[in-house]
Amino acid sequence: SLLPDTLRAALDRAGVDALWVSSPENIRYLSGFTSGRDARLLLSAQPTLYTDARYTVQAQEESRFPSFIARPPATLAHAAPAVEGLRVGFEADHLTVAELERLRAHWQAGERPATLVSTSRVIDTLRQVKTPDEVARVRAAQALADEAFAAVRPFIAAGVRESDVAARLEGFMRERGAGSAFGITVASGPRGAMPHGTASARVIGNDELVTVDFGALLDGYHSDMTRTVAVGNPSEELRRLYRAVLEAEEAAVAAVRPGATGGELDAVARDLLGAHGLAEAFAHSLGHGVGLAVHEGPSLRAASADVLVPGMIVTVEPGVYVPGVGGVRIEDLILVTEDGHEVLSRSAKELL
Amino acid sequence: SLLPDTLRAALDRAGVDALWVSSPENIRYLSGFTSGRDARLLLSAQPTLYTDARYTVQAQEESRFPSFIARPPATLAHAAPAVEGLRVGFEADHLTVAELERLRAHWQAGERPATLVSTSRVIDTLRQVKTPDEVARVRAAQALADEAFAAVRPFIAAGVRESDVAARLEGFMRERGAGSAFGITVASGPRGAMPHGTASARVIGNDELVTVDFGALLDGYHSDMTRTVAVGNPSEELRRLYRAVLEAEEAAVAAVRPGATGGELDAVARDLLGAHGLAEAFAHSLGHGVGLAVHEGPSLRAASADVLVPGMIVTVEPGVYVPGVGGVRIEDLILVTEDGHEVLSRSAKELL
Ligand SMILES: [Mn+2]
Ligand SMILES: [Mn+2]
Missing domain, CATH: 3.90.230.10 (Creatinase/methionine aminopeptidase superfamily)
Structure with a gap:
């Protein structure tokens, strides 16, 4: 796994297998990518940074995790196989209601739906x-x-x-x-x-x-x-x-x-x-x-x-x-x- | 009603009696209050700006609607009687999942619960x-x-x-x-x-x-x-x-x-x-x-x-x-x- 032990332990404490990170500061903290406002990070055994084609070069230079270049909702479709059957946390203090609805549509439609779990301050607490x-x-x-x-x-x-x-x-x-x-x-x-x-x-x-x-x-x-x-x-x-x-x-x-x-x-x-x-x-x-x-x-x-x-x-x-x-x-x-x-x-x- | 006709018409089109405005730009656009990041606006027949005591003077100077000074969750408790039995829209593209959970807890617990309605771009469209x-x-x-x-x-x-x-x-x-x-x-x-x-x-x-x-x-x-x-x-x-x-x-x-x-x-x-x-x-x-x-x-x-x-x-x-x-x-x-x-x-x- 590409996931450092401290992050694995934080996910365990939160009771999730993976975390959909939408806070720009948390994305930067975890990945090193500095334009977190235009990105998402799937923190899992194989972490992936999602951002769009404006940042292809920047993501390669900055991110310590592999990046996938796409705009939503293609990002969610790409992530879908990786979250099948998993408990996936989202950042309730950051994620918008509209984006949660999109996560549900993309990740809970198949035969092995992800379970979406409301979390709070999982990464923010580490950052303190x-x-x-x-x-x-x-x-x-x-x-x-x-x-x-x-x-x-x-x-x-x-x-x-x-x-x-x-x-x-x-x-x-x-x-x-x-x-x-x-x-x-x-x-x-x-x-x-x-x-x-x-x-x-x-x-x-x-x-x-x-x-x-x-x-x-x-x-x-x-x-x-x-x-x-x-x-x-x-x-x-x-x-x-x-x-x-x-x-x-x-x-x-x-x-x-x-x-x-x-x-x-x-x-x-x-x-x-x-x-x-x-x-x-x-x-x-x-x-x-x-x-x-x-x-x-x-x-x-x-x-x-x-x-x-x-x-x-x-x-x-x-x-x-x-x-x-x-x-x-x-x-x-x-x-x-x-x-x-x-x-x-x-x-x-x-x-x- | 203190609500201008164009706003009343926008609420009608969205199928709601009131709108809980959380986008900072929309709050500024509607109320004139410039620190929308630390405020909420209940757009209804009697609109109310909610912000905290740091902005008491500024809200009086800037807002064209009456303001109520409190921090969440006291703001939600204050708004509760005003939304009883109403269809209240929220801005799904801006509102966090955690805040929606708080709206539910405060506005849907009583005998005449509010109905919370997901809306998109009601005010943003006007601003264009x-x-x-x-x-x-x-x-x-x-x-x-x-x-x-x-x-x-x-x-x-x-x-x-x-x-x-x-x-x-x-x-x-x-x-x-x-x-x-x-x-x-x-x-x-x-x-x-x-x-x-x-x-x-x-x-x-x-x-x-x-x-x-x-x-x-x-x-x-x-x-x-x-x-x-x-x-x-x-x-x-x-x-x-x-x-x-x-x-x-x-x-x-x-x-x-x-x-x-x-x-x-x-x-x-x-x-x-x-x-x-x-x-x-x-x-x-x-x-x-x-x-x-x-x-x-x-x-x-x-x-x-x-x-x-x-x-x-x-x-x-x-x-x-x-x-x-x-x-x-x-x-x-x-x-x-x-x-x-x-x-x-x-x-x-x-x-x-
Ligand atoms: Mn431009
Ligand atoms: Mn300070």
């Missing part, structure tokens, strides 16, 4: 724990983002458009061969009350806070960091928000270690913000895993039972958002190590 | 025909892309990295307040044989062809254009490929008019390339619609029965790919008008 090579890639992406922030930080000033700050960050990363991990947030003044407002045409004013949330995408792997910086002399109310978030963030980061659960870490930050009367203003979860996807497991949110283990890379990103006033978010990227953690994001957190 | 305002946005995105190409074209030369060409295009668009519509393709020399290879670290050589496929993303709307340019004096073999693709492209563009089908247009280009012995080398479909998504309907591919009508915006993009030798693709962005078409992409197509 990074190999040393993967850690090195995320580390490199974050190091580049730190460099970009250092280069662009002096440019964040009154009179500058939010979108110009974003353009400079993106330009810096592009020049270094990286992409932007997601739409960059640059939220100034009252726009800081929008946790995920991207950069707008708004001109940054004096005595405002500016929240900058961005990451690099390098070699398939992401980084993710947020800094909130002061322009001029923000009000004492804004400074109070900043100190509260920084206190919560540092406490939660300090608690990152193997064995901690996502729920426990979320509670560390949420309880501290609650003590400042800011529980309601912390309108999202504490953090998430980062890797081939910028948002992946484990989940650091209220009541999450996800347990941290060495090799996971997670964000810690408490924030508070006060409509009409503004907001603060501080986010670090953290590697879980054998005896605790290492903070990968190095940009300063002093409110200058 | 652009309003004058939408045409203006795509036109503006393409005009910016043409400007970017004119500015960067002199920089495409032997000794320059592909990724540097991509960075300049992206930087130009960023400075003008736009994003990149998708990962930019810059494929030089033998890499031209990869229809969708993005820009690599490869240094462009002399006497090569360079295929550049890119678009602007402005105000939610995309453009899409490909040019293949010569560096130095490419071989006669490469020039022959270029002339064949240009001939096929211009013939297909000339055939764009109301009433033409996607399959007919694809055949125009495919037959001409076939006459040059290049049918096999044309390894993808002719084109696609462009709007809120960079790839949307109508489909211009072999046997497509999609009929062009005024207001559609489509690409025409034949290409040939010869492993070990190189490739050519030429793509224009075309508006279907009452009496034919208008070419929105203006960059020159001479092989300099």
Whole structure:
């Protein structure tokens, strides 16, 4: 069999003989093929990558599994003999209802129909724990983002458009061969009350806070960091928000270690913000895993039972958002190590 | 009812009382809310946008429908009374199997269960025909892309990295307040044989062809254009490929008019390339619609029965790919008008 033992064991745990992989990140993770959005992977004793003729050369160069070039539904017809009589899992969190209907039509019509089994996070769970090579890639992406922030930080000033700050960050990363991990947030003044407002045409004013949330995408792997910086002399109310978030963030980061659960870490930050009367203003979860996807497991949110283990890379990103006033978010990227953690994001957190 | 008549009619045609909208582009199209990836829309007599607390302010500012702030599954519980006894469509091409299972659990447990109905392209079909305002946005995105190409074209030369060409295009668009519509393709020399290879670290050589496929993303709307340019004096073999693709492209563009089908247009280009012995080398479909998504309907591919009508915006993009030798693709962005078409992409197509 061409199937590595760890993958065989994962299929066994899921109770399936094979897995129809439709998540682009999972396809890339398993096969090395970088255009997973236009591909499917049948993970079985003889794994096969399916993609179309636009990618004939690329599939040969990149995929560690043999590829078959066809467009759906010819792909499903080709796979049909290979799945006869098997229990075939599908990724219920990714597969569309329409595609499941096509799998049924192609794989359950014959004399030895496949049994289709709903699965969840079979490969995603494996991806949470990074190999040393993967850690090195995320580390490199974050190091580049730190460099970009250092280069662009002096440019964040009154009179500058939010979108110009974003353009400079993106330009810096592009020049270094990286992409932007997601739409960059640059939220100034009252726009800081929008946790995920991207950069707008708004001109940054004096005595405002500016929240900058961005990451690099390098070699398939992401980084993710947020800094909130002061322009001029923000009000004492804004400074109070900043100190509260920084206190919560540092406490939660300090608690990152193997064995901690996502729920426990979320509670560390949420309880501290609650003590400042800011529980309601912390309108999202504490953090998430980062890797081939910028948002992946484990989940650091209220009541999450996800347990941290060495090799996971997670964000810690408490924030508070006060409509009409503004907001603060501080986010670090953290590697879980054998005896605790290492903070990968190095940009300063002093409110200058 | 808050539901516009055109939407009411679309639901009637689909045989449903309401539609659970999960496609991010469809959510944006219907509601105006720009973060559709983190939202759902219940399109019914009283439409409701569902999103989470990160977007409280943004939903109030952007959505033309009332919003309810909650994370799943609280959203489904809130919607349950509103869908009692109704026929509720879901978007089978977008909805995941796992989410359908959650809809069933929340909406079919009570005494007056909803009937869940698989639908396809109910809203996508409406989106294919652009309003004058939408045409203006795509036109503006393409005009910016043409400007970017004119500015960067002199920089495409032997000794320059592909990724540097991509960075300049992206930087130009960023400075003008736009994003990149998708990962930019810059494929030089033998890499031209990869229809969708993005820009690599490869240094462009002399006497090569360079295929550049890119678009602007402005105000939610995309453009899409490909040019293949010569560096130095490419071989006669490469020039022959270029002339064949240009001939096929211009013939297909000339055939764009109301009433033409996607399959007919694809055949125009495919037959001409076939006459040059290049049918096999044309390894993808002719084109696609462009709007809120960079790839949307109508489909211009072999046997497509999609009929062009005024207001559609489509690409025409034949290409040939010869492993070990190189490739050519030429793509224009075309508006279907009452009496034919208008070419929105203006960059020159001479092989300099
Ligand atoms: Mn984050
Ligand atoms: Mn295109």
